Amino acid sequence: MSDYTNEMTRRRSMNNDEAERLLTGGRSSGSPELARLLRGLRAMWASEASTVDTPVLEQISLDAAAMTRHAVADPIGDPQRVSGPVLWMRQRVATVAAAVAVLVGSGAGVAVAANSAAPGDALYALDRALEAVGVGDGGAAERLDEVRSLVEAGELARGLVHAPEVVTADAAGESAAAGEAAREALNAAAERIRATASGRDADAIAELRSAVGDLVSYLADHNGAVDGRRVAELAQLIGDGVRNGEAQRDPGAPGRPADPGAPRP
């Protein structure tokens, strides 16, 4: 084949079939160099021993096993008994807890709620969310799955930070400003809830639970088409519920931290 013909072959645009063939390890008469490069890249990263130190892999394996064992043996969770990587991960994942953290009232209500009907309510809402998200929608499903895992582990009072990320994942088509407003509102609601979660009366907890339930249901029902403004409104209602609870408990007094050990976002 002449140089001219080779050049013309090279310059023509690639069709989808050729791209797929190259990416699945096949050869290409039009792009032999590219095919070799891709096969080389695949081989380079397929050999795990050459890319990650063995002690690092061993430590990761043991940490992962320990974390899984802890979840199996202690589904309620007791932050006082864990340390090292498990605690590190708990603190990290704790910031995931989203609106679920307040479905059960948070703070002192957590332990009771974890053994009563309340977590069932929370799990029901999350189940609805996961069903709506569907298996194929990785990002939001994974986020909500993490939330669910925390609920099952009894980590209900830790934070409200990943709800904004769910919004981020699902807010395709929304304006950046609306999405940002929703995230800020959720973060503000989370902060307020964490600061004032204890000492609530039953009515205040019920009101809060209802408001958060509305938000979770909205996220579940509108996956893929979340309206950032609506999320912000629902988050605002949560904040209003917290403020109402504060006023009923101790008018004019600042909120008392319910969980000083909880990490901040």
Next chain:
Amino acid sequence: MSGTHARPASGDALGDDQGLRAGDDEFTSTLQAAAAGADWAWRIIVARYSGPLLGYLRLRAPGDPEDALSEAWMSAASTIRSFSGDESAFRSWLFVIAHRRAIDAARRRSRRPVVVEEAPTPDSAPVEASAETTALEAMSGEAAMELLSALTPDQRSVIALRVIADLSLEDTARVLEKRVGAIKALQKRGLEALRRMLDEPRFPAV
């Protein structure tokens, strides 16, 4: 603790290559053992997938890929009990998590002063002797990663997930939360860009 028990004899068939064979009972039993917290099962799983995961994270989270890798595994450990599916689904699920951790890492980096770092490549890279080895001998791993790094972030993600992670078109779309048609377009443009770059004199022919 039960999770630290040695691998049962029946698990020996998992093989000397530490492989998880897709579509057979070995994968299921290993995954179940991992979900119960068995060290041996996690060793197999971590060893099997860390290479491709790190390869992807080095392209998506070049500042701190090892931390992102560790975080991805810890996330997987915390949620593995909720997973169900075959090896292909598991691989896809892992890369969904890794992709999220890469985004988290990028967010953290965006809040810190920018330090330009090149994506490192395996130091020793003792790739098995083959035609692939020849390709990498002709073009260093560093140069190959440089080529990928020159792509747009989306193109880079798609190529990395297809080639390094060995994900299907559909699974790649799932990880990146895009339509299959969009993935096809991205991979085609990415490959065309790579082909053009290979023509440049600074990249020796492979």
